[in-house]
Amino acid sequence: DESEELFSIEESLKELAQLADTAGLMVVDSTYQKLSTPNPKTYIGSGKVAEIKTAINAYGVETVIFDDELSPGQLRNLEKAFGGNVRVCDRTALILDIFDQRAATREASLQVALAQMEYQLPRLTKMWTHLERQSGGKVKGMGEKQIEVDKRILRTQIGILRKDLESVRKHRKQYRTRRLSVPMPVVSLVGYTNAGKSTLLNQLTGADVLAEDRLFATLDPTTRRVQMKNGKEFLLTDTVGFIQKLPTTLVAAFRATLEEISESSLLVHVIDISHPLAEQQIDAVEKVLSELDASSIPKLMVWNKIDKANNPEELKLKAKDLEDTICISALEGSGLDEFCNAVQEKLKDSMVWVEALVP
Ligand code: GDP
Numbered sequence: 001d002e003s004e005e006l007f008s009i010e011e012s013l014k015e016l017a018q019l020a021d022t023a024g025l026m027v028v029d030s031t032y033q034k035l036s037t038p039n040p041k042t043y044i045g046s047g048k049v050a051e052i053k054t055a056i057n058a059y060g061v062e063t064v065i066f067d068d069e070l071s072p073g074q075l076r077n078l079e080k081a082f083g084g085n086v087r088v089c090d091r092t093a094l095i096l097d098i099f100d101q102r103a104a105t106r107e108a109s110l111q112v113a114l115a116q117m118e119y120q121l122p123r124l125t126k127m128w129t130h131l132e133r134q135s136g137g138k139v140k141g142m143g144e145k146q147i148e149v150d151k152r153i154l155r156t157q158i159g160i161l162r163k164d165l166e167s168v169r170k171h172r173k174q175y176r177t178r179r180l181s182v183p184m185p186v187v188s189l190v191g192y193t194n195a196g197k198s199t200l201l202n203q204l205t206g207a208d209v210l211a212e213d214r215l216f217a218t219l220d221p222t223t224r225r226v227q228m229k230n231g232k233e234f235l236l237t238d239t240v241g242f243i244q245k246l247p248t249t250l251v252a253a254f255r256a257t258l259e260e261i262s263e264s265s266l267l268v269h270v271i272d273i274s275h276p277l278a279e280q281q282i283d284a285v286e287k288v289l290s291e292l293d294a295s296s297i298p299k300l301m302v303w304n305k306i307d308k309a310n311n312p313e314e315l316k317l318k319a320k321d322l323e324d325t326i327c328i329s330a331l332e333g334s335g336l337d338e339f340c341n342a343v344q345e346k347l348k349d350s351m352v353w354v355e356a357l358v359p
Contacts, residue, residue: 006280007244009067015244016067016091023098028059032067042081043074049081056082066090067245072123091245092119099250107172110165115250117158124150184225185234185347188261190289191270192281193243196304200270200330201238204340226340234347237264244284262292266346267299273315273327274308298346301325302339307332 007015009032017027033048042049043066052064064082070090078088096116103109124147189197205224223237239261261267269285271278289295303319306312307329319325326342328335 006283007277011277011280012067012244016065016094019091019094019098020063020065023094023101025063028061029055031055038068039074040071041074042077043068043070049078053082056086061086063087063089065094075123092250095243095250107165107168110161110168114158114161114165117154117161121151121154121158124154185265186223186237186260186263187226187234187266187268187343187347188237188239188264189268189270190239190261190285191242192272192285195270195272195281196330197238197270200268200302200304200328201236203330203333203336204236232344234265234343242285242288244280258288258292261289262294262297264294264297266343267294267297268302268343269299270302270304270330272305273303274305274310299324300342300346303327304330306335 013030013032017030020027031048031052033044035045039045044052055061056064062085064078064086066088068090069092070078070088075088075090079086082088096112096119099108099112100116103112189201191197201224204226223235225233226236227233237260239258267289269282271282275281286295301322301324303315303325306315306327309315312327316327319327324342324346326335326338328339
């Protein structure tokens, strides 16, 4: 997997711990194992299972989270191995949980609910095999039947959700079309989660967008009007944060939201330059942008959190040598004039480009 080359196992686990923290869990320990292929039954080997079980007892662990997607069977076997009260989940389920907690608009809630149900569908078996065991195996097949009923209910619900989502989206599209009829350029903020997009949006517009030091503070696109010193205006949109190993179900779920990105005049890629993995995070974002066919949109690279970097002067010099790269501190409000000038310059280019296309 390409994304695994971007982040080392340790780095990915550290991020997983941060995600767990965002979900409100306290992380007590982490571990990994190198296998040539994952164990088809339990993902990890039996020795590792025993080792984790010891840790579960030592710490009184309630949840074990795996950094990769587990098959429904692996999930079941691991839960059995760890004992009744331990919840086993994977990165996908964790991210879905966080998204669920964070969804602020109806569209986001519907998207998350849909993704959760689609994730549950193949994993429904667990509850009912348990029930079968309780009945002492006398009513054999009862569990199977119940699974089918449950799957049917779930599929019906998924169908209803899809329809609701469609109508919400139609609404938003109408709004967007109306907005596009006003000749105001749209600038989209993109960037790895926690890079400082909401903070920048707030600084520029005084909008009270939720900004906090948590992963995924931003789930819904928020659009604000920004007026530049020369009186010209543009619309600034904050988009969902990107993260490595974003589960495919979620990328699909948020595709419609992300599609707005591909209709922007300019992308502002906000980077937490003080982060030790800044380069990997840039690559992860660029990868998603190319998947969205947004690679050809003009782009401004914003090195944010310059106040937090150990070598700010060096970075500023480096940025000067690079094209379309500027340093700011969204928190302290420094570099914002330069930022607005750069946006204006880039928009000028894109307007010329549009005029050339539309004679
Ligand atoms: P988003 O996920 O990209 O929208 O990121 P946020 O705007 O929510 O910011 C994430 C965290 O980084 C918050 O705790 C911000 O206060 C902090 N932050 C944002 N910009 C800066 C900055 O320029 N310097 C420092 N030191 N912290 C910042």
